[in-house]
Each structure stands twice: as structure tokens, then as C-alpha cells.
Amino acid sequence: MSATLRHRRSHELESLLFSAISSAPSLFQLKQAHALLYPLGLHRSNYLASKLLRRLAELGSPSNTCVLAVFSQVPAPNSFLWTALIRASAALGPPCPHPLLLYSLMRRALPPPPPLSFTFSALLKSCSASRSIAMGSQLHAQTIFIGGFNEDLFVQNTLIDLYVQCGQLDLARKVFDEMLVRDAISWTSLIVAYTRNGDMGSAEELFGESPVKDMIAWTAMVTGYSQNGRPREALMVFDKMREAGVAIDEVSLVGAVSACAQLGAVKRAEGVRQIAELYGLGRNVVLGSAMVDMYAKCGLIDEARQVFNGMDDRNVYTYSTMITGLAAHGKASDAVDLFEEMVAEPHIAKIAGEKLFELEPDAIGNFVLLSNIFASAGMWNEVSNVRKLMRGRGLRKNPASSWMEARDGTVHEFFAGDGSHPMSREIKAALEELMDRLKSRGYVPMLSSIVYDVSESEKQRLLKGHCEKLALAFGLLTVDSGGIIRIVKNVRICEDCHLVMCLASSSENREIVVRDNMRFHHFKDGVCSCGGFW
DNA sequence: ATAGGGTTAG
Known part of the structure; x- marks a missing residue:
């Protein structure tokens, strides 16, 4: 009980x-x-x-x-x-x-626990993601001999996808042909593979035979024609799809929209837009970008701009499409303005950042760069997300430091806000004096160089403590007048410090050379060799 | 759980 x-x-x-x-x-x-x-x-x-x-x-x-x-x-x-x-x-x-x-x-x-059908599908998927055909075909054999899954729809569909991803269309077709039961996914996987290969003939054949044509299969045909430079056929299939009473979503419209763009057909374009409105679609980035392109190519540049302005999500494609559209209509200055809006590094920075992480997922510099870009745009939520990500991966930022060689050959290292140097008091006093002289000559601290969410006065204080400024003050105190002040920094020099170095090189009449992790900066008479690009 | 998506230059 x-x-x-x-x-x-x-x-x-x-x-x-x-x-x-x-x-x-x-x-x-x-x-x-x-x-x-x-x-x-x-x-x-x-x-x-x-x-x-x-x-x-x-x-x-x-x-x-x-x-x-x-x-x-x-x-x-x-x-x-x-x-x-x-x-x-x-x-x-x-x-x-x-x-x-x-x-x-x-x-x-x-x-040993017996493998399940989705054990194999997970493994096969990882093979197709890494295009490892050798491993994949070994697993294929195991699905039969160990798993006994040669009749499992799910496993067979994953196998089709594996071979398609690895570019082995004939092997994919063999799996498909030997299947006893096929579903819409089996058919569509192959149809798409053919359209991507430019083989619309085989795609048509399969599509015709398929007893299970759903929205996705129809869409595959529409985009297939559109992407293979056959926009009229794309629109014909799109019409048939609607006649067949198949539902429409954002993705299925994209192919039709792109076909209208290729044709430059204003009336068809209007028709497609009405369908989008009818279904309440079009808030999507990809569809929106395609519509911008459609209007631009149909000669309706103002409508294109309207769609663009109304979008709540834009990416590089959206901007590029709009910019080239404006350029094609002779609106060069609008195009340039929009380009500048685009590169002015947070919306686009996010995209660029994602690409960077694909290429170098663990490079610490990427995290720092992205975090700093978000910080300078005041996007503190994103900043803390990046920090969390770094912590989760066990990545720690090396503390920034600057160092320089003194007259006797000893190396003096400075960290931000560092008071441990034996001459610390003199250095800070010299720095205060330097800053006052520069301010009287018009220097305004660049608070945007501080990437923490703190008050303005705190930003001013943090800026003053930057290690390269400490090193500079130390240099002014110890290097003979006429001698070059040489500083080395382990990370990129910040904008405010760069400005200070420029100004100091003329007000103190000193040549300053800073090596950061990327390049040398030769400061002389108020200008830097990097020309402001670093 | 597995299938469909937009731009440009050369």
C-alpha cells in the first residue's frame, strides 16, 4: 500500500x-x-x-x-x-x-543500448553538416545491419539529405528509389536537390509523379524556376499553386516576388503584393528585401523605398538591394547616404560579428571587438550577453597594459589605473598637467571610448587612467627632450588615447611611437602615420 | 526529429 x-x-x-x-x-x-x-x-x-x-x-x-x-x-x-x-x-x-x-x-x-532511429538521424545529420561522406556511408550500412532501419522513413529521409549535402545525387536517388513508403519530405528533398543542380527537368518529373504535393514542394518548384532564370514559369507554377488551393506563406512568396523582379513586370508585382497583404505577410526580412528589389527593378523606386522604410528588420541584403536600386535609378547621393547609414558598425556590426564567430569561434579579439561596438552604441544588453558568452567559454580578456623601456634598459609596465609604479605620484601629476595643457588647446575627452555603462565623470576618470597615457607621462618625465618616446601596448590603442598622443606630439614637441597589437603609430606634429585608420 | 527563402560585381 x-x-x-x-x-x-x-x-x-x-x-x-x-x-x-x-x-x-x-x-x-x-x-x-x-x-x-x-x-x-x-x-x-x-x-x-x-x-x-x-x-x-x-x-x-x-x-x-x-x-x-x-x-x-x-x-x-x-x-x-x-x-x-x-x-x-x-x-x-x-x-x-x-x-x-x-x-x-x-x-x-x-x-550496449540498442540505437534508435533518431540516434542514427542525429549522427547522419552531423555527417551531412560536415560533409563527411565516408563516415556517413558507414553509418548508412549500420542503419541496416545494426539498427534494422532500412524501412524507417525518418532514417531514410536523413540519408537522402546526407547524400544531397555531400553532392552525391545519384546515391540520394538510390535511397529514394528503394524506399517502400515515401512522404512529402522524401519527395521534396530530392526535388530541391535537382533544382539546386539546375536540373529542372528531373525536378518537374518528380514533382509531377509526387502524390504528396504540399506547400513546401510547390514553393520549391517556384523558387527553382526563379533561381534558374525562368521567371515566367515560376509565376505560372505560382498561379497553379494558388488554383490548387494550397496555402501561401512568406517563403512561398519570395520566389514569385523575385520572378517579378527579373521580369520587371509592374502589374504582376502589384498582384503579388496584394496577395502578400491579403495574407498579412511581408513583415519578414527576406520577403521584404525581395520586395524592395522587385519594386526597384519594376521602376517603382519610391515604392521600393517605402517598403524599405516600413521594414522593422533589415540586414546586409536589404541594404545592398536598396542601395543598388537607388543607384540604378540615378539617385547616387541617396545611395551614398544609405550606404553611410549602413556602415555607421551596430546593426551591421552584429551581422559581421556573427560571420566572424563562424570563422573563428574562440578568438578572444572578436568578443572584445563586438562588445566594444555594442558598448559604443549604448546597447548594454548586448554587451552583457557577449560578456556572458565569454565567461561561459572560459575566455578571459588579457588585462590591457603598456610598457616602455627606460634609459637604463629596464622595462616599465603600466596597467589601467595602476598606482604601483615607484614614480606613480610624479607620473599622475605630469599627466594631469599634460591634460590641462591639451584641454586649453581644445582637447575634449572622447567619453565614447569607455565601454562601460557608467556616469560621465566616472568615464573621465577611467579615461585618465588608461595605461598608454601613464606610459606617455612616464616617457615625458624620463626621455631626454628630443628623444623619441616609444610605447608598446598589448591591445589596440583607444580613440581617446590616440587623440591625446596626436595632440601631445605637437604641444610637447615630441615624437611618439606607439606599437599596438596591430600596427605602429608614428605621432609627429599632431598627426599620426595611420591616418586615423587602425 | 527530417524538406522550401533575398542583392551586387566579375
């Missing part, structure tokens, strides 16, 4: 915790939910641990230790938990173990 009651209670608790985990809005809350499991012994549950891993991946947990910690609490991991671990590692990437490594560990567990 009491045993069944206890069992029932723990079951209720389990489902309660399950929903707490799956709805946790942030990593913090997820960790709190996780902590609740321990006193109840539920951290040993395969079911809850799998859910935890899934949520960790969805929230983009920045650390692999969380993932492994959750997994290793479970004494007898089952197929579901192993698969959740594989999926989470694949989603989170490098700091986590490679999915294939985890799979081989899974195969070695005693007794």
Missing part, C-alpha cells in the same frame, strides 16, 4: 519536474530545476536527464561540463539518454565531445 503510494507520488513529481525543465526560460532556471532533482534522487532518471540535455541544447548552454554532468549522474543510461547526449553535443558543437565519439562509447557500454 505505502509502496504504491510512494510510487505514485514519485511519478507525479517526475512529471511536474519534467514540465519545469522543458519550460525553463533560461539556463539559470534550468539549473535551479536541475538542483531540485538531487534531494529526490531523480537526477538518476533517464527520462528527466534526457529532457534536461534537450533543454540545455535548446537554450544553447555555453559549457560542455553541464552536458556531461547531467549525463554522468545517471547510473544506467538508456538509448534515449545516449541519443539526447549525442544530439546535444552535435547542437552545441566543439567544446562538447564529437557525436561520433559518443556513439562509439555508446556501442561499448555494457550491455
Whole structure:
């Protein structure tokens, strides 16, 4: 009696915790939910641990230790938990173990848990993402011999995608042909592969045969024609699609819009826009950008601009399209203005930043750069997000320092706000005097160089403590007049310090050379060799 | 869980 009651209670608790985990809005809350499991012994549950891993991946947990910690609490991991671990590692990437490594560990567990269909699909997906055809085809064999999944729709569809991604269309077709049951996804995957290969003939053939034509399949045909330079056929298919009573969404409109752009057909363009309005679509960036292009190419540059202005989300494509549109209509000065609006480094900086992280995900400089750009635009939320990301990856900023060689060959190093130098008092006094002289000559501190969200006066104070300024003051005190003051800095010199160096080189009549991590700055008579670009 | 998306230059 009491045993069944206890069992029932723990079951209720389990489902309660399950929903707490799956709805946790942030990593913090997820960790709190996780902590609740321990006193109840539920951290040993395969079911809850799998859910935890899934949520960790969805929230983009920045650390692999969380993932492994959750997994290793479970004494007898089952197929579901192993698969959740594989999926989470694949989603989170490098700091986590490679999915294939985890799979081989899974195969070695005693007794080995039988792989599930979505174990294979996770693995195959990671192969197709990295285009590793060799690994992928080995797994293909295992899906049959180990998993017995040669009739599993899901696995077969993932295999089609694997071969398509690896450019092996004939192998993809072979998988497709041998399938006993196919769904819309199997058909569409191949149709798209053909259209991307420029083989509209094969695409048409398959599309004609397909008994399961849904919105996505129709859309694939419309964009296929459009992207292969056959805009009239694209619009014909689009019309047929509407006649067939298929629903329309933003993506399906893009192909039609781009076809109108290619044709320069004003009336068709108007028709497509009415459809967009009818369905309340068009708030989407891609569709909006396509519409800007459509209007520009149909000669309606003002309408293009109207769409552009009305968009609440714009990216590089949107700007480029609008700019070239303006240029094509002879509105050169508008085009230049818009270009300048675009590069003036936070909206676009965000995009550029994302690209940078794709190329060099762990380069510390990228984090610092992005954080500083957001800071100078006053986007403090984004700044703290970047900081969190850095912390999560265990990246720490090297403290900025400047150093210079004194007359006797000793090297003196300065950190920001640093008072540890034996001559600190003289240095600070010399710096104060220098700043006063520069201010009387019109120097205004560039508060925007301070990337913290603090008061103006605090910014002034922080600026004064920059290590290269301390080094400069030390140089003015110790280097013979006429001698060059040579400073080395481990990170990029800030704008305010750069300005101070320029001004000081003329007011103090000194040559100053600063080497930062990127280049040399030769300051002489108020100008710098870098010409303001660094 | 797996399928569809926009610009330009040469």
C-alpha cells in the first residue's frame, strides 16, 4: 500500500519536474530545476536527464561540463539518454565531445543500448553538416545491419539529405528509389536537390509523379524556376499553386516576388503584393528585401523605398538591394547616404560579428571587438550577453597594459589605473598637467571610448587612467627632450588615447611611437602615420 | 526529429 503510494507520488513529481525543465526560460532556471532533482534522487532518471540535455541544447548552454554532468549522474543510461547526449553535443558543437565519439562509447557500454532511429538521424545529420561522406556511408550500412532501419522513413529521409549535402545525387536517388513508403519530405528533398543542380527537368518529373504535393514542394518548384532564370514559369507554377488551393506563406512568396523582379513586370508585382497583404505577410526580412528589389527593378523606386522604410528588420541584403536600386535609378547621393547609414558598425556590426564567430569561434579579439561596438552604441544588453558568452567559454580578456623601456634598459609596465609604479605620484601629476595643457588647446575627452555603462565623470576618470597615457607621462618625465618616446601596448590603442598622443606630439614637441597589437603609430606634429585608420 | 527563402560585381 505505502509502496504504491510512494510510487505514485514519485511519478507525479517526475512529471511536474519534467514540465519545469522543458519550460525553463533560461539556463539559470534550468539549473535551479536541475538542483531540485538531487534531494529526490531523480537526477538518476533517464527520462528527466534526457529532457534536461534537450533543454540545455535548446537554450544553447555555453559549457560542455553541464552536458556531461547531467549525463554522468545517471547510473544506467538508456538509448534515449545516449541519443539526447549525442544530439546535444552535435547542437552545441566543439567544446562538447564529437557525436561520433559518443556513439562509439555508446556501442561499448555494457550491455550496449540498442540505437534508435533518431540516434542514427542525429549522427547522419552531423555527417551531412560536415560533409563527411565516408563516415556517413558507414553509418548508412549500420542503419541496416545494426539498427534494422532500412524501412524507417525518418532514417531514410536523413540519408537522402546526407547524400544531397555531400553532392552525391545519384546515391540520394538510390535511397529514394528503394524506399517502400515515401512522404512529402522524401519527395521534396530530392526535388530541391535537382533544382539546386539546375536540373529542372528531373525536378518537374518528380514533382509531377509526387502524390504528396504540399506547400513546401510547390514553393520549391517556384523558387527553382526563379533561381534558374525562368521567371515566367515560376509565376505560372505560382498561379497553379494558388488554383490548387494550397496555402501561401512568406517563403512561398519570395520566389514569385523575385520572378517579378527579373521580369520587371509592374502589374504582376502589384498582384503579388496584394496577395502578400491579403495574407498579412511581408513583415519578414527576406520577403521584404525581395520586395524592395522587385519594386526597384519594376521602376517603382519610391515604392521600393517605402517598403524599405516600413521594414522593422533589415540586414546586409536589404541594404545592398536598396542601395543598388537607388543607384540604378540615378539617385547616387541617396545611395551614398544609405550606404553611410549602413556602415555607421551596430546593426551591421552584429551581422559581421556573427560571420566572424563562424570563422573563428574562440578568438578572444572578436568578443572584445563586438562588445566594444555594442558598448559604443549604448546597447548594454548586448554587451552583457557577449560578456556572458565569454565567461561561459572560459575566455578571459588579457588585462590591457603598456610598457616602455627606460634609459637604463629596464622595462616599465603600466596597467589601467595602476598606482604601483615607484614614480606613480610624479607620473599622475605630469599627466594631469599634460591634460590641462591639451584641454586649453581644445582637447575634449572622447567619453565614447569607455565601454562601460557608467556616469560621465566616472568615464573621465577611467579615461585618465588608461595605461598608454601613464606610459606617455612616464616617457615625458624620463626621455631626454628630443628623444623619441616609444610605447608598446598589448591591445589596440583607444580613440581617446590616440587623440591625446596626436595632440601631445605637437604641444610637447615630441615624437611618439606607439606599437599596438596591430600596427605602429608614428605621432609627429599632431598627426599620426595611420591616418586615423587602425 | 527530417524538406522550401533575398542583392551586387566579375
